Amino acid sequence: MSEIRSFSSRFGTPSPRAIALVDGNNFYVSCERVFNPKLEDRPVVVLSNNDGCAVARSAEAKAVGIGMGQPWFQIQEMEQTHGLIGLSSNYTLYSDMSQRMMTILSQFSPQQEVYSIDECFLDLSGMDIDRTATAQKIRHQVRQWIGIPTCVGIGSSKTQAKLANHIAKKRPEWNGVCDLTVLAEHQIDRLMGSIEVGEVWGVGRKLNEQLQSLGISSVLDLKRADPKVIRRRFSVVLERTVWELRGVACLNLEDITPPRQQIISSRSFGKPVWYLPDLKQAVTTYMSRAAEKLRRQGSVAGAVQVFIRTSPFNTKPFYGNSITLPLITATDDTRVLVKHVIRGLEHIYRAGYDYQKAGVMLLDIRLKGQGQVNDLFAADMTGLQPTGKAEQLMLVMDAINARMGKHTVKLAGEGFKPHWAMKRNRHSPAYTTDIRQLAWAIAQ
DNA sequence: TCTGGGGTCCTAGGACCC
């Protein structure tokens, strides 16, 4: 018992707590359905960038056997055979819908952690409410106000809440809400005994295999495993999971999102690219997006990375390479960052390959003006002085793009209508953020 | 023809220092 106490005092506040996880069902598909009722009752998938593979599936699509991450070319024939509908992903729409959903959910608790685009934790501890009824109210309100179906799981820890949400989603008899905090220990154990350990939050494919080989095959097995042994054989992370399954909250709700420590921007090409100037254009475009994100969170980057690679699915010889370039002075100036990744690209580029993907990363990110040493000789490799003028320029660029729409102002190097741009042939309109596209959709 | 993108955290191992 003292062990439990010391562990929980190190990692979080003591039990009992009540944490809810609210999760949008088939979120991307549900967003599409809100604006296109023809998608109702039909197998629908939303495709990854480049129309590559299915990243969201309606219940009907799951029922006809379409797997998560399945490539589109493998299932496309089901358009004819099963009335399948495949849509390009429309992240502008999804993130707007997400914000609306999170705003509604925030009214149900002063403590909210937005965990991903379609799910958030709410701390319901110490609130004098009927939690199950409240959870149903949450579902009803989100459904009624923005048209998105959800499920709610409640537990004494985040890991329990995740598991409860899984139960609420998979087992219709729970009617969309599973509250473990009102169950007796033996009832919880019976539920956990009926679920595979691989479903636990934090247990992926590799860990699942290793746990199975040790005879730990259900969630209950993991809950009952010796934390010390788990720590020794695996890691402190999985040990924490064991405690969390036991209802000892080790993970706190993080209601403020910390600034990103790295920012990636990368894309697969719509078709192979071999010509260096095209790659330069792509890398310039990606870096512009990454730098925008960097400035939005008020940070500067101390290093950049650029990578290119050919397709790993090709029979042709593979080539992939990356290079990291430290910056003498950390910066958020798109032009400086671009110059560096272009130099890096020239270094790793090899002629004679069909490249399928390129990307850039911003690393060594810190808050602007913190621990930053201004280099007396900061002409840098770029010939661009970090001056107040650069700052003004970036501010103006970001402001114009925020107001007039993305890509209104950009660097010449980004190119105009690049032929390598990703495929998005099955795109739905930006219903909620562009009045012209909404009008078009209504006219259809 | 056609297989996503963007994150975090932990650990092991090497370099370097005393």
Add this chain to the structure above:
DNA sequence: TCTGGGGTCCTAGGACCC
């Protein structure tokens, strides 16, 4: 010349998440 141990810092890679 050879022999030791311990600490820190950094990086690369692996595992996980959505």
